[in-house]
Amino acid sequence: MILKLTQADKILVAVLLAFNLFLFSKVGYSTDQGNWVVIEVDQKEVARLALAENQIVHVTGPLGETEVEVKDGQARIRRSPCNKKLCIKSGFIRYADRISACLPNRVVVRIQSQSHRGIDAILS
Numbered sequence: 040m041i042l043k044l045t046q047a048d049k050i051l052v053a054v055l056l057a058f059n060l061f062l063f064s065k066v067g068y069s070t071d072q073g074n075w076v077v078i079e080v081d082q083k084e085v086a087r088l089a090l091a092e093n094q095i096v097h098v099t100g101p102l103g104e105t106e107v108e109v110k111d112g113q114a115r116i117r118r119s120p121c122n123k124k125l126c127i128k129s130g131f132i133r134y135a136d137r138i139s140a141c142l143p144n145r146v147v148v149r150i151q152s153q154s155h156r157g158i159d160a161i162l163s
Contacts, residue, residue: 073090
């Protein structure tokens with residue numbers, strides 16, 4: 040089955056592409072190097088670490104202890120008591136406003152820069 044694009048389909052695709060380019064130019068897609076690693080448990084900041092300093096930190100969430108590693112200007116969740124270990128598999132984060140999270144253990148690791156842009160969204 041071959042689908043043929045109508046003139047309206049082509050216009051819609053062009054408008055959507057232009058809108059996406061506009062959003063990226065105005066809102067931006069940050070590739071700024073971060074300065075801090077902020078670790079939160081249950082939406083409360085429990086640690087703020089310099090991204091330039093290699094270290095391992097242990098934080099306790101509802102399921103148990105999560106290990107966060109800061110190494111060579113990047114951070115990751117190294118160990119966590121959750122079942123699927125998706126937070127560990129997500130790997131290192133290094134740019135400002137990026138996050139790695141262990142949702143079952145309610146631990147969020149976020150990179151923050153000196154020029155932090157603020158909150159992107161609030162989920163409740």
